[in-house]
Amino acid sequence: MTPALSSTNYSRYLARLVQAHPELQAELDPGKPPLDATTIIAWLAATPLTEDSLKPALRHLKQRAMARIAARDLAGLADLAEVVENMTLVADAAVAAALDVTEAALASRYGIPKNAAGERQQLIVIGMGKLGGRELNVSSDIDLIFVYPEDGDTDGNRPISNFEYFGRLGKGLINAIADITGEGQVFRVDMRLRPNGDSGPLVCSFDMLENYFYTQGREWERYAWIKARPLTGTRWEELEAIRRPFVFRKYLDFGTINAMRELHTQIRREVAKKDMANNVKLGPGGIREIEFIAQVFQLIRGGRDRALQIKPTQEVLKLLAERSQLAPETVVELAAAYRFLRRLEHRLQYLDDAQTHALPENPEDQQRVALAMGLANYPALLAELDDHRETVARHFEAVFADPNQKNHDLDPVWCDADNNTDELAKLGFGDTAALCTRLAAIRSGGRYRQMSEQAKGRFDAIVPRAIQAAAAAPNPDATLSRLLDLLEAIGRRSAYLALLQQYPQALEQVANIASASSWVADYLLLHPVLLDELLDPRLLQMVPDWPAFRMQLAQQTDELEPDTERQMDALREAHHAQVFRLVTQDVAGLLTVEKLSDHLSELADILVGRAITLTWRKLLKKYRDTPAFAVIGYGKLGGKELGYASDLDLVYLFDDPYEEAAQVYARLGTRLNTWLSSRTSAGILFETDLRLRPNGDAGLVVSSLAAFRQYQMESAWLWEHQALTRARFIAGDPAIGQAFEQIRGEILCQRRDRAKLRTEVLAMRQKMFDNLSTRGNDEIFDLKQDFGGLIDVEFTVQYLVLAHACDFPQLTGNLGNIALLRIAAECGLIPGALAETVRDAYREYRRLQHLRRLNHLDSRVEAAPHAERIAAIRALWKHVFKD
Numbered sequence: 001m002t003p004a005l006s007s008t009n010y011s012r013y014l015a016r017l018v019q020a021h022p023e024l025q026a027e028l029d030p031g032k033p034p035l036d037a038t039t040i041i042a043w044l045a046a047t048p049l050t051e052d053s054l055k056p057a058l059r060h061l062k063q064r065a066m067a068r069i070a071a072r073d074l075a076g077l078a079d080l081a082e083v084v085e086n087m088t089l090v091a092d093a094a095v096a097a098a099l100d101v102t103e104a105a106l107a108s109r110y111g112i113p114k115n116a117a118g119e120r121q122q123l124i125v126i127g128m129g130k131l132g133g134r135e136l137n138v139s140s141d142i143d144l145i146f147v148y149p150e151d152g153d154t155d156g157n158r159p160i161s162n163f164e165y166f167g168r169l170g171k172g173l174i175n176a177i178a179d180i181t182g183e184g185q186v187f188r189v190d191m192r193l194r195p196n197g198d199s200g201p202l203v204c205s206f207d208m209l210e211n212y213f214y215t216q217g218r219e220w221e222r223y224a225w226i227k228a229r230p231l232t233g234t235r236w237e238e239l240e241a242i243r244r245p246f247v248f249r250k251y252l253d254f255g256t257i258n259a260m261r262e263l264h265t266q267i268r269r270e271v272a273k274k275d276m277a278n279n280v281k282l283g284p285g286g287i288r289e290i291e292f293i294a295q296v297f298q299l300i301r302g303g304r305d306r307a308l309q310i311k312p313t314q315e316v317l318k319l320l321a322e323r324s325q326l327a328p329e330t331v332v333e334l335a336a337a338y339r340f341l342r343r344l345e346h347r348l349q350y351l352d353d354a355q356t357h358a359l360p361e362n363p364e365d366q367q368r369v370a371l372a373m374g375l376a377n378y379p380a381l382l383a384e385l386d387d388h389r390e391t392v393a394r395h396f397e398a399v400f401a402d403p404n405q406k407n408h409d410l411d412p413v414w415c416d417a418d419n420n421t422d423e424l425a426k427l428g429f430g431d432t433a434a435l436c437t438r439l440a441a442i443r444s445g446g447r448y449r450q451m452s453e454q455a456k457g458r459f460d461a462i463v464p465r466a467i468q469a470a471a472a473a474p475n476p477d478a479t480l481s482r483l484l485d486l487l488e489a490i491g492r493r494s495a496y497l498a499l500l501q502q503y504p505q506a507l508e509q510v511a512n513i514a515s516a517s518s519w520v521a522d523y524l525l526l527h528p529v530l531l532d533e534l535l536d537p538r539l540l541q542m543v544p545d546w547p548a549f550r551m552q553l554a555q556q557t558d559e560l561e562p563d564t565e566r567q568m569d570a571l572r573e574a575h576h577a578q579v580f581r582l583v584t585q586d587v588a589g590l591l592t593v594e595k596l597s598d599h600l601s602e603l604a605d606i607l608v609g610r611a612i613t614l615t616w617r618k619l620l621k622k623y624r625d626t627p628a629f630a631v632i633g634y635g636k637l638g639g640k641e642l643g644y645a646s647d648l649d650l651v652y653l654f655d656d657p658y659e660e661a662a663q664v665y666a667r668l669g670t671r672l673n674t675w676l677s678s679r680t681s682a683g684i685l686f687e688t689d690l691r692l693r694p695n696g697d698a699g700l701v702v703s704s705l706a707a708f709r710q711y712q713m714e715s716a717w718l719w720e721h722q723a724l725t726r727a728r729f730i731a732g733d734p735a736i737g738q739a740f741e742q743i744r745g746e747i748l749c750q751r752r753d754r755a756k757l758r759t760e761v762l763a764m765r766q767k768m769f770d771n772l773s774t775r776g777n778d779e780i781f782d783l784k785q786d787f788g789g790l791i792d793v794e795f796t797v798q799y800l801v802l803a804h805a806c807d808f809p810q811l812t813g814n815l816g817n818i819a820l821l822r823i824a825a826e827c828g829l830i831p832g833a834l835a836e837t838v839r840d841a842y843r844e845y846r847r848l849q850h851l852r853r854l855n856h857l858d859s860r861v862e863a864a865p866h867a868e869r870i871a872a873i874r875a876l877w878k879h880v881f882k883d
Contacts, residue, residue, distance in 0.1 A: 018067070
């Protein structure tokens with residue numbers, strides 16, 4: 001700070017303290033180092049602590065610590081983090097010392113408290129609020145809750161129940177810290193956050209606490225328990241297992257926004273009633289609003305993102321920026337405001353060591369506080385304060401504003417659909433009678449009538465807005481039908497309704513997606529948790545960062561060890577989220593089919609690789625850290641043409657000299673398939689198909705590398721070598737992957753009888769056409785199966801590879817059909833111009849097939865618009881096969 005004045009100039013409390021205790025003058029030297037736990041414990045240890053000496057010792061500790069903390073702070077040498085951490089250390093030490101001395105005296109009278117099994121029980125003092133978050137201010141009370149693990153009795157000559165023992169211990173601790181003596185008090189102690197508040201018992205067992213959470217715990221108590229931190233005792237993990245599910249829901253809890261909005265409204269009402277507009281904590285744009293912003297995101301997302309379960313406000317804000325829940329510039333502004341407001345709060349409290357948050361009224365104190373803040377005068381302080389408070393209030397409103405305060409113009413359509421068909425027609429809907437019947441059926445149906453009043457209120461607010469959003473779509477009837485399907489499906493999941501109610505832009509995006517694709521609408525129906533993805537403003541611009549995703553997935557699943565079920569769910573949830581991000585960019589026209597397939601294929605590679613690691617860890621009989629095991633992808637996955645609903649064609653290989661390797665890897669392959677394809681509460685990861693392995697369904701689940709090579713060289717059918725043209729190593733041991741590529745190249749480069757190969761390929765193609773094409777209808781064309789379609793291109797490329805790779809090994813590259821057509825032309829095997837035309841036709845077929853699948857349509861289209869493409873592909877076919 002700029003003024004070179006003594007800290008006592010800014011604090012009457014310090015002046016009085018030094019006058020009463022001249023020995024503390026040395027602590028006002030701002031050059032003294034910051035406090036740490038070692039120093040504080042050494043100060044306490046200087047005096048033997050007994051029942052008689054405890055209170056004076058604790059009060060002298062607080063006074064000495066305050067002198068050093070205030071001196072460094074007012075001299076501008078201590079940042080906010082140092083000040084609040086130092087105050088927290090003092091409180092922690094005071095609680096621990098008071099507990100030790102008080103319990104020693106109590107145990108000498110009644111014995112040690114034990115459970116039914118004779119195990120010692122200890123009091124756990126829980127720090128709440130700013131003490132729990134290690135953010136204690138310089139004149140704060142401390143919020144405490146007392147719990148103990150189990151009921152029982154003490155083992156002394158005068159036994160009492162554990163409940164009574166810990167009740168007396170709690171009262172003694174409070175008295176030691178909060179009693180006002182000639183030296184004042186250490187801290188004011190507030191116990192009102194305990195179960196049932198002032199009307200509840202002072203202490204409670206784990207069972208009592210858990211029962212209270214489940215039967216009576218209120219929304220504001222979830223908010224309060226975010227910062228709960230055990231200060232003493234043991235068995236903290238058991239306590240955390242009770243606290244965590246109460247505070248953090250497994251699902252995304254958007255209903256929290258409404259609850260915290262109501263709580264804040266009550267606080268503002270009290271502020272207005274008591275004329276507390278100048279309160280830097282509770283007033284508009286004050287400290288509490290910043291804390292609410294941080295904590296609402298913790299309550300919403302903390303159950304699914306454990307990193308958000310941290311306690312300090314500034315660290316939470318930083319993490320929210322990293323998670324893209326708040327814009328980086330928003331977090332910068334909120335953090336700056338938080339530091340300013342907390343520093344101002346401290347300077348108000350330094351005046352008289354009073355628990356105040358109100359700006360002073362007398363001019364002398366106003367000037368004193370302004371100078372302590374490093375500002376020239378009080379008007380300058382007010383100007384900066386107002387700027388910060390306006391910023392905080394703006395961001396608070398952006399998070400907590402109620403978007404549904406006013407009635408919607410389309411409320412009558414929802415409330416009385418039968419009498420509002422004309423209104424729907426005006427909006428552009430076609431079959432208004434059917435829509436009105438649907439709306440009336442929902443309103444009178446069992447699902448709607450069985451909703452809670454809270455959920456029903458949210459549903460009522462959303463439906464008119466869904467009608468409005470659907471009316472803006474090019475296909476309003478279909479869009480509204482899909483939206484109503486979704487709303488009915490999530491009707492009992494109040495959190496999802498809360499999300500759509502709180503974020504109208506999310507509802508609009510759902511409408512856009514539902515309009516573009518019935519497949520995506522159904523995907524949301526199956527996985528409504530993905531609605532949360534729509535809140536990310538970067539959704540349409542974000543390019544997948546697969547290396548980062550691989551690392552995050554590894555970290556997340558590692559943290560869930562050894563919970564197999566949660567790990568399997570985590571893989572599925574991660575897959576669903578990534579697919580949804582891709583599909584939103586896809587329906588917005590931002591991805592080509594080729595780029596989309598590349599992304600989906602890489603995503604599958606990563607998930608299969610992670611599943612291998614996790615499955616291997618859980619094998620009981622393993623003898624090496626990583627398996628000598630590889631997964632080979634065939635078909636769409638192998639050719640990097642994966643679609644949203646494609647299954648995975650997989651072959652499992654191993655190369656391990658261990659004598660029981662075959663049995664070990666057979667178990668691994670079977671379990672891996674279970675991890676990939678079994679249904680959990682989060683759904684299915686992938687449908688898998690293992691029939692392309694040697695000997696198909698009759699073969700072993702896992703083959704050794706040597707056996708695979710022998711089979712391919714001696715026993716494989718032609719179609720299996722065709723399949724090999726689109727095979728690639730996707731996950732597992734890279735050395736086996738390289739060995740597979742060598743085998744693949746060796747097989748594909750074999751010199752074959754081209755006439756015989758041609759005959760077999762033509763026969764196979766004719767068989768497929770006879771079974772799957774649109775024979776007899778020249779007006780309809782199957783993009784995939786008919787002559788002149790995708791299969792013709794794929795068979796042509798496969799024939800070129802098998803027939804000519806012996807002379808042109810560059811054809812063995814697994815580069816996709818489009819690239820291989822170009823390479824074949826460069827090798828002189830097909831005309832360049834024709835190859836280019838067929839490449840374009842193949843791209844267009846894939847694009848059209850993809851668009852139709854997005855709306856649950858098959859590959860059959862009108863033939864006439866594709867006549868030129870059909871002709872070009874047939875011309876290439878005749879050139880290659882002389883057919």
